[in-house]
Amino acid sequence: MANSIQALRNLPLDGRLAGGAGVSITPAEPMSRVSLRVKDKDVKAIGKALGVALPSKPKTSNMSGDRASAGRCALWIGPDEWLVLDGEGADIAGALAKTKAVISVVNISHRNTAILLEGQNAVDVLRAGCPQNLNDDVFPVGACSRTILGKAEVVIWRTDEQSYHVECWRSFSDYVFKFISQAAKGL
């Protein structure tokens, strides 16, 4: 039986805003996301089908557009694992529906949410909780990595000189947002 009720989307960090000296902190707009698993031999073909090449160097990312929010982005997560994002919310799995390759595509659009940090002190805010080396020489623009922030697992992706995109699981987003907000105080 058909019905007319259409479910609405509730974003986990709706309406939150924070910042400190030299950094602004905002929840990202929703995106579509898949966790993509591909074997070595199929990497090229799958990248083609996706419209963005799958980076094969650890800790790197590729974008189809010029901004993370614009096009399709592929983040290296592990040797056969990519986090593919689509800023426009397009159906990523659909693009791969026809492939013959043995792959795994799992929709995680709602599992993850993202927080954007912007400003000259953005990286120092992350340093309050991320044990990884985020210095320019080892974490340049485009670098991305799954890592830790305080007590949550996150993916940190440097989208610009002073811009970081931090992905985390939905239920950790409150914690991550609070952590980032506190770290931004009194840098």
Add this chain to the structure above:
Amino acid sequence: MRKYSIFALAREAMRQHKGWEEQWGSPEPKSSYDVIIIGAGGHGLGTAYYLAKEHGIKNIAVLEKSWLGGGNTGRNTTVIRSNYLYDESAGLYNHALNMWDNLSQDINYNVMYSARGVMMLAHNVHDVQVLKRHVHANRLNGVQNEWLSPQEAKEFCPPLNISKSCRYPIMGAALQRKGGTARHDAVAWGYARAASDLGVDIIQNCEVTGIRRAADGSVTGVETGKGFIGAKKVGVVAAGNTSHIMQMADVRMPLESFPLQALVSEPLKPIFPCVVMSNSVHTYISQSDKGELVIGAGTDQYTSYAPNGSLHITNHNLEAICELFPAFSRVKMMRTWAGTVDVTPDRSPILAKTPVKGLYVNCGWGTGGFKATPGSAHVFAHTIANDAPHKINEFFTLERFKTGRLVDESAAAAVAH
């Protein structure tokens, strides 16, 4: 041996304490002994003492690679309790607890056993179920343990934060009033003195580097930094180093050695009356007779023989302390250290004969063997003397890892220590 007492002390005070004797001797090793104990920790020294005292064996040596009492006996947070779940463990630890009562008098050395009470906190429904299971089992086993409401817990330990607003509010606690602490060094020294007095040779700076065996496989003695020393029986009581030593007799052990950390704060005026442990929030704390808060952490995740421990473990530990006792945030840590603890798959000790004739092992106490010192030493002495376990330790065999007959306190969600 001169008896220790207030009178002896007063007499000595009048002559600037010039008359005290050495608490233990420092002999050179003889060429052979009836029994050699490897490891002069509390368990090893105690074993020697009971072998001499209760089993009439006079020709005993304790070999220690470093200084006596410097292993985990000298680095533990001294929590004593016996409210273990399973009959086997309850029997063993309660045997020890009963012995603590009279230990100072027995060895004429004040080990400062302080029955100030050990309180274990429940922070969620599951904790309540588990701790109540302990309380009930303990009662029927004759082991003292009682259940407290949050208010009763707060009365017993005023610094406790029982507000509902904390992250993991306290839903109750299990209290063993007879649990408490003791002065760890004094335990080693007291046993050393008492054993030495009964003729036991305690030989420090004497590392065992090999175990010699006869053609039939039985033990004939040990190689050491001071040469070969013959022995009819050898008891290995070497905590974190047990695997290493047993390997010398080709026995491979179900053990892994981890660094376990502790720390003390600066000394404070009395603020903390008892011992508090929390399994869910992961910490435990008491205040020493000198005033420091003595705080225990968890192990590092990797095996190691370096008694150091990492800063993130300290961090995790103190987070828990500040969550339970927010006022302590401004207290300072004064010293951190670690020991190397030997952990069995079921977190219960091994106190047993081994497949090698004449070789006995007492190990696997992991993060919680200090409390067992007198009991463990007592039944291990029995095992060595009789070549058969005491009733109390007959379950703590090596065979149990083959049959699967484990005494799995950790699986029963019990806490360490």
Add this chain to the structure above:
Amino acid sequence: MLYIRCPYCEEYRPEIEFRHAGEAHIERPTNLAEISADDMEKFLFIRENKRGIIFERWRHIHGCGRFFNCVRDAVTDQIIMTYKSGEPKPSDAEIEKAILALKEEQA
């Protein structure tokens, strides 16, 4: 906090990104159901626990997610080498070479 090189990320990373996963090179028998009680005990519980060079497994759980192996000195905690899971256990000679290389690097 150790500093561990992940052979997949090809980089040193802080220990809290990793989860220790026990002794390495303990083979799971393909005929597991048929092995003797002795062998089962060995497989389940008996550990080298060596006071010296050890082989251990780690998982880069908060990184690339891969399990890998590591050669470490359990007395000094120095990490001598790490390698991908499935790769053969390094020989004594290889380990010695790696130790020498580390010494040179530091000097």
Add this chain to the structure above:
Amino acid sequence: MSGLYRIAGKGRLTPAKTVAFSFDGKSYTGLEGDTLASALLANGVVLTARSFKYHRPRGTMTEGSEEPNSMVGVRRDTARQQPNVRATMQEIYDGFQAVSQNRWPSLSFDIGSINSLLSPLFVAGFYYKTFMWPRVAWEKIYEPKIRAAAGLGLSPTEQDPDHYANKFAYADVVVVGGGPAGLSAALAAAKQGVSVVVCDENAEFGGALLYENDVEIDGKSGYDWAKDIEAQLAAMDNVTILPRTTAFGYYAHNMIGLCERITDHLAVPDADSPRERLWQIRAKKVIIAQGAIERHLVFANNDRPGIMMASAARSYLNKYGVAVGSKIGVYTACDSAYAAAFDLKEAGVDIPVIVDSRTDVDPALLERARELGLTVQTGHSVIDTTGKLRISGIKVAKNGQMANTKYDVDALLISGGWTPSLHLYSQSRAKPVWDGDVKRFLPENPVQDQVSVGACAGTDDLSDVISDAQSAALAAAKSLGVKKPKKISSPKKVTSHYGHAGDHIGSSHGAGADDAVKAFVDYQHDVVANDIRLAVREGMRSIEHVKRFTTTGMATDQGKTSNLHGLAIAADGLGKEIPQVGLTTFRSPFTPVSFGTIVNHGAGDLFDPVRRTPMHDWAVAQGAVFEDVGQWKRGWYFPQAGEDMRASVNRECKTVRESAGVFDASTLGKIEVVGPDAAKFLDIIYTNAWSTLKVGRCRYGIMTHEDGFIFDDGVVGRLAEDRFHVTTTTGGAAGVLNHMEDYLQTEFPELDVWLTSVSEQWGVIAVQGPKARDIIAPLVEGIDLSTESMPHMSVREGTICGVPTRLFRMSFTGEMGYEINVPADYAQSVLEAVWTNAQKYGACAYGTEAMHVLRAEKGYIIVGQETDGSITPHDAGLSWAVSKKKTDFVGIRGLMRDDLIAEGRKQLVGLKTKDPKIVLEEGAQIVADPNQPIPMKMLGHVTSSYWSENCGHSIALAIVEGGRSKMGDALYVPMLDRTIEVEVVDTVFVDQDGGRLNG
């Protein structure tokens, strides 16, 4: 006026910038830049503390972090009370308040000093020898007395209002210490372009140059030279300069822990500012430039207020313009003390005598003393002192003799030479090496990427200090890959007039083994030379025993000034050389660090993440009471007006069986298993079989470890040939995924299958009860909900409220029911729609407690409640879920072990109380004979127990030895106050034949 003892024109503080502060309630004036110690000395306040054991009057001994005596309580407000603060490190500000500690009723009249009279009894280790008789007295009298006397400062009692920060950093070079060595190394390294962090524990950089007025470097005073380098460093982008920052720990793999103190010196801290910041720096190279610490001399009554290190007095004069007395004696074995005497004399202070225990003293020093008109007594020693709350005189005797001359003094400067600081070097696990020529332990064998320079490396000559530091920095840069290092110019001319030659380690003349005097080795713990000798006499041959028996070096200063003396006295007693006896272990922290700093962001709200489901707000709106399950908040029960927990749960349970209930099951772990070998893989992981599961169907599965014991369970649905939706317990989610990855990556890497956590992708709404279908049907599209098409244990994909759903027909309540998985952001909205329909049928919202009751009524287990890590699937009555056909799965062999197949194992059963009203207590133990003596033979325990409103009696599940063969037997549950009789029954209490599942 900022104090009578302030000398005009001396020091670097600005006389006009005064600050008001109080000590023990009395007001004083100090200067901006003063420490509490300097400000008190300027005001002539010399008595600052009482010692730990004997409550001896004590004053400031040093000018740095090594201070053993001057520990005070600092108070900003009632919550910000800080015990055990070193007066020498605490800067004062306007309104600053401090109080003395460990005294009652007052510092000058302290009842506790009676202990000093008893000191002949209170020798090292006395308590081991007494208080044993009568036995009860220990517990009742002695121990409480001992405990009451414990401690120094008062613990704060209120929640700490301050917050603390953390920074993980990576640097090429970390330099510890900002004296000439540290500054030179930092600048030389920074000029090579590498990143540098340099810290000093003091407020100002410069180290010894802050007080060594005799130093000139290329025409500048040492102080100006240091300031100049500091300015250069501050201007460089690749340098981080951290004053008031202590390197407190050197950890594995070149990680350094720093504690940066940010607000404790400020009158009005910024509200947002953290009080302190922890730095965890991974360094490629560490350059340690910690300097050296001056030792005191061990002689009779060497602890009276007014006795202090010579360098400290010099520091108070040259930094703060404070003369530490008006008639100051000097007792030394080291050249550097002369500089203090000369500086003070030149400032117009009376120096009655310089006593030098050496006979062979640098003629230049003696010449200069003569020029200044000072009396120097070489080959003499101070053998005793007089005075009560302040030193008033010294007795000076020729070495080897007791006949003495008295001098009136109000201060005494002492120096036993300098101890290179090996703290961080040693913490890095390197061993100090004894150099017999200079009688020092030196940092000669680094084991991590680290080098020591300057005074801590035993370098005495200042120009060597600077050039060594520079070369160390260059070498570091080179090893970091700097190809063409920039040349660094060393200063052309470095002059300093006074060296640091000469030392005395151990007890001095008049404090020998036969002298019944109090010659303090460890001030804070009141350890005297004779305590150490006593320890040796009692057989303590290891320095570690001596330490623990006497507690020397175990106070808050960790023996920085005293350890070497203790060691020397012990060595002497043992007839051994110092290196044969050896040092005790240096441990972190270098100086004490607040718990708050170590915890930093992990306090309060951020202690542990609070995880909420996407439908949390709905539960709140329904009035849910929540329970903690791991990090999750789960709706526990949903009381309506006037209901307590029991009433609420009864209603919820009844409503579910009568109509329906709605439940948030989102916290369950979910793993998507994808790939052609997915079923094969699950066959390995679970005890039961998956290859046979048809697409569109689901099945309950059990997981064991290799040991055969249950560790998780859950329902798995097959969405496609190559795609499974696995659910796990809430608490087990992460562990199960890790376990699966382990097998997949390391044991079965050849399988084509991947695992992805989707726990949080899907919000899960359980609708359970006879009306479940009616409730959801109007909202679902694309799925035929009829039982024929979608029977119990099946899964379909379609839409609900216009959004995609994975709809499971399954039940954890025994009722017909569904679990609606929807993308998480839609869950709340979908749930609201479901709820609107549900209400039409009189359905309820139910929580975890009702869920537990409902599943127990059906005999379904909860892993972790019915099982505890020692329960096999057979024990739990789940043999049907263990495949007999498979040749391999995780646990297959473990399950065959002797004890796991033995007779008499504990088995899951149901229990009914004889009195149906009694609800057993979970965890209660079960016996066959309640009248047996203790210890009783226990057969098992109650794992779950509830009032069942549906059954009209209580129900319980239990694990009982041989339980399944005891059906119908009477057993007993002995409680504290009564014994409860129970009957062993089947585990299923409701709907034995399962008819309700089919709706």
